[in-house]
Amino acid sequence: MLFHVRMDVNIPSDMPGHVADEIKTREKAYSQELQRNGKWRHIWRLVGEYANHSVFDVESNEELHTILINLPLFQYMKISVTPLCRHPSSVSDDDA
Numbered sequence: 001m002l003f004h005v006r007m008d009v010n011i012p013s014d015m016p017g018h019v020a021d022e023i024k025t026r027e028k029a030y031s032q033e034l035q036r037n038g039k040w041r042h043i044w045r046l047v048g049e050y051a052n053h054s055v056f057d058v059e060s061n062e063e064l065h066t067i068l069i070n071l072p073l074f075q076y077m078k079i080s081v082t083p084l085c086r087h088p089s090s091v092s093d094d095d096a
Contacts (some may be wrong), residue, residue, distance in 0.1 A: 001057070002041075002084040003064055008051040011076050026072040039067060055084070 011020050034040035042055040058064045068079060 001060065001064075003056045003058065004082040004084055005054045005056055005064075005068070006051065006080045007054065007071075008049070008078040009073055009076055010050070010078070011073070023072045030070070030072060034067060039063075 011023075031040060031043070035043070039056060039058055040054060041057045044053045046052060056064055056067065058067065064081065068074060068081075071077065
């Protein structure tokens with residue numbers, strides 16, 4: 001199952017820099033592992049925003065939910081999820 005996920009991050013301005021850096025380090029490691037194992041297929045930064053658009057390829061709604069709530073930055077995010085399906089005019093073989 002493919003999902004488009006928008007993540008907007010809002011780290012509190014009063015969070016100590018070393019704490020924010022540690023959370024971001026864990027976030028990067030977690031997201032890169034998910035990318036390597038094919039669950040997080042695409043990630044794009046939104047220019048001028050602390051936000052991204054991503055595509056996840058998971059087995060179920062529950063799997064996506066578990067992935068998202070385990071993001072180290074989860075508590076500082078506004079997340080919106082949209083299910084995706086293959087467009088009949090697509091010529092790509094890897095978008096199913």
